[in-house]
Amino acid sequence: MASLKELRGRITGVKSTRKITNAMKMVAASKLRRAQSQxxxxxxxxxxxxxxxxxxxxxxxxxxxxxxxxLLGGTGKDQVHLVVVLTSDRGLAxxxxxxxxxxxxxxxxTLRDEGRTVxxxxxxxxxxDILAKEYPDLVVERVAGTEGRDVGFDKxxxxxxxxxxxxxxxxxxxxxxxxxxFVNAMxxxxxxxxxxxxxxxxxxxxxxxxxxxxxxxxxxxxxxxxLLPRNLQVQIFxxxxxxxxxxxxxxxxxxxxxxxxxxxxxxxxxxKYNRTRQANITNELIEIISGAEAV
Amino acid sequence: MPLRIEIVSPEKRLVxxxxxxxxxxxxxxxxxxxxxRAPLMLQLRGGVVAxxxxxxxxxxxxxxxxxxxxxAEHCTILADSAQLMSELSADDARDRLRDLETTWAxxxxxxxxxxxxxxxxxxxxxxxxxAVEGPASV
Numbered sequence: 001m002a003s004l005k006e007l008r009g010r011i012t013g014v015k016s017t018r019k020i021t022n023a024m025k026m027v028a029a030s031k032l033r034r035a036q037s038q039x040x041x042x043x044x045x046x047x048x049x050x051x052x053x054x055x056x057x058x059x060x061x062x063x064x065x066x067x068x069x070x071l072l073g074g075t076g077k078d079q080v081h082l083v084v085v086l087t088s089d090r091g092l093a094x095x096x097x098x099x100x101x102x103x104x105x106x107x108x109x110t111l112r113d114e115g116r117t118v119x120x121x122x123x124x125x126x127x128x129d130i131l132a133k134e135y136p137d138l139v140v141e142r143v144a145g146t147e148g149r150d151v152g153f154d155k156x157x158x159x160x161x162x163x164x165x166x167x168x169x170x171x172x173x174x175x176x177x178x179x180x181x182f183v184n185a186m187x188x189x190x191x192x193x194x195x196x197x198x199x200x201x202x203x204x205x206x207x208x209x210x211x212x213x214x215x216x217x218x219x220x221x222x223x224x225x226x227l228l229p230r231n232l233q234v235q236i237f238x239x240x241x242x243x244x245x246x247x248x249x250x251x252x253x254x255x256x257x258x259x260x261x262x263x264x265x266x267x268x269x270x271x272k273y274n275r276t277r278q279a280n281i282t283n284e285l286i287e288i289i290s291g292a293e294a295v
Numbered sequence: 296m297p298l299r300i301e302i303v304s305p306e307k308r309l310v311x312x313x314x315x316x317x318x319x320x321x322x323x324x325x326x327x328x329x330x331x332r333a334p335l336m337l338q339l340r341g342g343v344v345a346x347x348x349x350x351x352x353x354x355x356x357x358x359x360x361x362x363x364x365x366x367a368e369h370c371t372i373l374a375d376s377a378q379l380m381s382e383l384s385a386d387d388a389r390d391r392l393r394d395l396e397t398t399w400a401x402x403x404x405x406x407x408x409x410x411x412x413x414x415x416x417x418x419x420x421x422x423x424x425x426a427v428e429g430p431a432s433v
Contacts, residue, residue: 041307048371052364153305217337
């Protein structure tokens with residue numbers, strides 16, 4: 001049986017762990033609020049962009065696939081897939097990163113079974129560490145995540161430009177983004193979003209009359225060519241924001257569980273401590289009494 | 296005031312209000328968005344968006360390129376970056392211009408894409424400087 005001193009030490013240890021997890025939970029909660037309001041603020045741009053894309057895609061629908069920009073129509077091949085994996089830079093967020101990596105692993109396996117070549121572009125340190133260990137030959141570049149700061153559009157811009165550059169150099173044919181979609185603090189869903197070729201939301205029933213009359217300056221093709229890379233960046237940006245909110249949500253839940261576990265452990269240990277103390281006293285009493293009787 | 300103008304940057308919505316007219320810096324020249332105009336989509340160069348109430352300019356925003364979607368009742372500006380004119384800083388813009396010009400001197404002469412992109416950025420920063428200081432000093 002553990003001595004009283006040992007038990008006291010363990011109780012203090014678990015108590016300080018609980019203090020840390022509790023503090024982390026509070027921090028995650030306030031960061032989550034921030035991340036959510038940031039995601040909220042970015043929504044109007046993404047929505048307006050989506051509307052414009054839909055109009056433009058409708059206007060250039062008549063054109064055959066080969067004359068469309070590569071970002072919209074694809075390269076015409078389906079051989080090399082780039083998988084962009086969004087994870088966090090820090091751990092202690094429950095299954096947040098493991099979920100993403102599992103989803104990435106699955107996609108890689110499916111693509112390989114189909115005989116395709118896979119390249120990886122991990123964004124965020126945690127995913128990069130795991131993927132670089134498992135698939136060292138596939139990783140094109142490691143991009144640092146947000147490093148605990150707010151998500152900036154420059155990060156999305158960088159990743160977007162990188163994808164476009166690889167596409168134009170003929171290094172990749174398709175691109176898929178894997179990220180955690182924020183549902184609520186408890187739930188994040190790993191999503192596989194195809195970025196290239198782009199799937200444009202069809203809005204056939206949403207005011208088609210106006211769509212027909214749109215004028216474009218400069219012409220549709222130029223506008224589309226300029227709008228597409230921007231749209232790609234916007235999609236990556238909103239994924240980054242979702243992922244940031246999801247990370248904080250996951251961490252909050254994980255730390256809440258950890259604090260609760262710590263409380264339970266403390267209860268258990270205190271009970272054990274009290275029992276041991278009581279047993280020791282009883283022992284001493286028995287010794288004294290039996291000593292007195294022997295005299 | 297029947298025209299709803301929105302200026303949104305990727306990170307937030309800067310303006311959402313009713314005005315009489317908005318003058319927008321299009322790639323091929325300035326264009327005024329007024330009520331009941333035919334729907335138009337245009338690409339923007341770096342320049343100033345002026346919001347009018349009656350004949351008076353009530354607000355001026357600098358946008359660093361982007362896109363605009365105009366309709367009969369709305370004008371949505373998707374700005375790459377946007378700032379209220381009074382918040383712009385000439386020193387900051389001059390620093391950025393210097394950086395861009397250094398990059399300009401370094402890129403490969405036959406990399407046309409990079410040239411195009413960079414010249415657009417330089418133009419945008421020049422327009423910003425011009426907007427802050429007036430055309431004389433540039």
